[in-house]
Amino acid sequence: MLDQNKAVIGDPVPQILRQWLQAWRPCFTAPSWEHVLVLVMGGVLATGKRTVTSCLRVTGRGDAANFATYHQILNRARWSSRAVARRLLGIVVERLVPDGPVVIGMDDTIERRWGRRITARGIYRDPVRSSHGHFVKASGLRWLSFMVLTPVSWTRLIKALPVLTLLAPSERSNRQRGCRHKLLTDWARQGALQLSRWLPGRRIIFIGDSSFAVHELAHAIVRRATLISRLRLDANLFAQPAGRTARTMGRPAQKGRALPKLKTLLANPATRWTSILVSAWYGHAGGKTLEITSDIALWYRPGTPVLPVRWVLVRDPDGKRDPQAFFSTDITLEPAEMIALYVRRWQIEVTFAETRAHLGVETQRQWTDKAIARTTPALLGLYSLISLWACDLLTIKSTPYSAAWYRKTNLTFSDAIGAVRLQLWVGDINQHSPPHPEPNYIPTTRLKRMAQALCFAT
Structure with missing residues (x-):
């Protein structure tokens, strides 16, 4: 009425x-x-x-x-946006990851923005519109987001829930302001260490693409957490140094003999491959059979100490995907577990797309530095809040927007935000x-x- x-x-x-x-x-x-x-x-x-x-x-x-x-x-x-992010991280971990390792994915995205007053703006490669043979430049802001990769109760999929998002100003912007320019990996190091301090006593696993396969970042993270990332096929891997004897002279060796390059192992017919079934693989709901070979080695780069890693070389028996290599700073992880954890990283791209489609990221009109630094992280954090609130309103068996000709088998974020909106409108x-x-x-x-x-x- x-x-x-x-x-x-x-x-x-x-x-x-x-x-x-x-x-x-x-x-x-x-x-x-x-x-x-x-x-x-x-x-x-x-x-x-x-x-x-x-x-x-x-x-x-x-x-x-x-x-x-x-x-x-x-x-x-x-x-303080950091205080807000810390409480968001605590609530997400408390409700969705009460025990076991906390898996956190990190990736950057470009928020396309124009305007003379937007000081942190830069010119970057547009990852959405570019391809291997087509390069597209975009003017905008670069954001580095850390997301908890975890299942939620209202869907069968892993969701990437943003908990901390950092603005990485462009090199031109830092030069104009007289500030020292920090690389994306520098921001990743600071963000990863901050999250580790916010979760004392918890085992944390950071997942990143090949942009984060950097020695300095891996050395900084390994003291508090684990890093899983892509590994170059021509990476410098070495065996353990030989044991010292009573006649050994000089200081202890850091590394042993050089191991064959991973691309050499791919071409070597004597390489032993093991078939495994990965339950979650790109575009394969029922799992995917892969061939892997793995070992423990010392990853070395001149100027930095050696880093013990477990590497995994993966090839597709069907030949639809190029061979890939991964590494983990935790050498006790099983190869299949490493691959399953890394595949979760794909949900980060889904979150970026859904925040643009449903939460209006890139439609803000703020131009002051403080408003810009607060608005986009707030919208990404709102994605996590809606996902949490939907846990109180939805279940896997609930099928909103169902019809006689269409039955949903899995809920998506559009269902989650629809349920939350309905609760706010008429609840x-x-x-x-x-x-x-x-x-x-x-x-x-x-x-x-x-x-x-x-x-x-x-």
């Missing part, structure tokens, strides 16, 4: 959203907290661009005279059935906002 007499400017924040976000309450002051709730509510309910104005409109605050205060939450208010209506139920009146303004959200969805 409609309440024709009651008109409100902006619905109050639903109680369930306050409960979901209660863990972050100490990170903000009391005035800022109420505005943060509105921005989070608008970020979930809005469709299309994720600007502050779109968040205000969808929450019924288009006529709010204090609209500038909501902008100031991002560009001026005093709160407070008819929640209970008292002995003498009275009709709940749906505010007219809410119906109008729901209609506007449908009309301007694209």
Whole structure:
């Protein structure tokens, strides 16, 4: 039923959203907290661009005279995005990875942005539009995101949940500001060590592509965690040094004889291959049979100490994929486990695509340094929050949007955000059935906002 007499400017924040976000309450002051709730509510309910104005409109605050205060939450208010990320990491690990190793994937993405005032902007290779034979440049911001790779209760797939996202300014930007330029691997080292300090006593496994197969990064991580990454087929691998005797002169040797290159092992017919079945492989739901050979060696690069690693050389019996090599700084890991953990990394690309499609990443219009540094990590963190909230609303057997001609066999993030939006829109209506139920009146303004959200969805 409609309440024709009651008109409100902006619905109050639903109680369930306050409960979901209660863990972050100490990170903000009391005035800022109420505005943060509105921005989070608008970020979930809005469709299309994720600007502050779109968040205000969808929450019924288009006529709010204090609209500038909501902008100031991002560009001026005093709160720490690192403190927010730390609480998000703790909640994700507590709910989804209560025991066992915490697997964290790391990868970078380009947020395509233009504008003279965006100081951290640079020109990069566009990983989405480029291919092996076609190079496309893009102007934008480079972000390095750390994501917990874990299963969730409402889907059978591994999900990549962002917990910490860092802005890596371009070399031109650092030069103009007189700052020392830090490489992507430098940011990866700092982020990995920060996450390790936030999870004391837990075993952590970092997964990265070939961009993170760097000696300095591996040496920094191996003290606190494990690194699994791609390995070049021409990497310098050595055997263990020979044992010392009473007649051995000089200081102890760091490495032994040089081992054959991995590309040489591929061409050697005497190489012994073992067939294994990998349960999760790219595009193979039922598993994939691979041929592998593995060993332990010392990875060496001039100027850095040797690093004991377990390497795995993989080839496809069907010949559809080029041979690949992987390494782990934990030499006790089994080769099949290494491959299964590395394959989880593909979900990072899925998360980047879904945040652009459903949460409006790249549609923000902030240009101040502080607002830029806060907005994109907040949207990526919202992806993790929605995935957590959906655990309370969905199960694998629940099939929203089902029809007689279509039955979903697996839930996706679109189902998760749809369930959360439905809870925020109408979750407070008819929640209970008292002995003498009275009709709940749906505010007219809410119906109008729901209609506007449908009309301007694209």
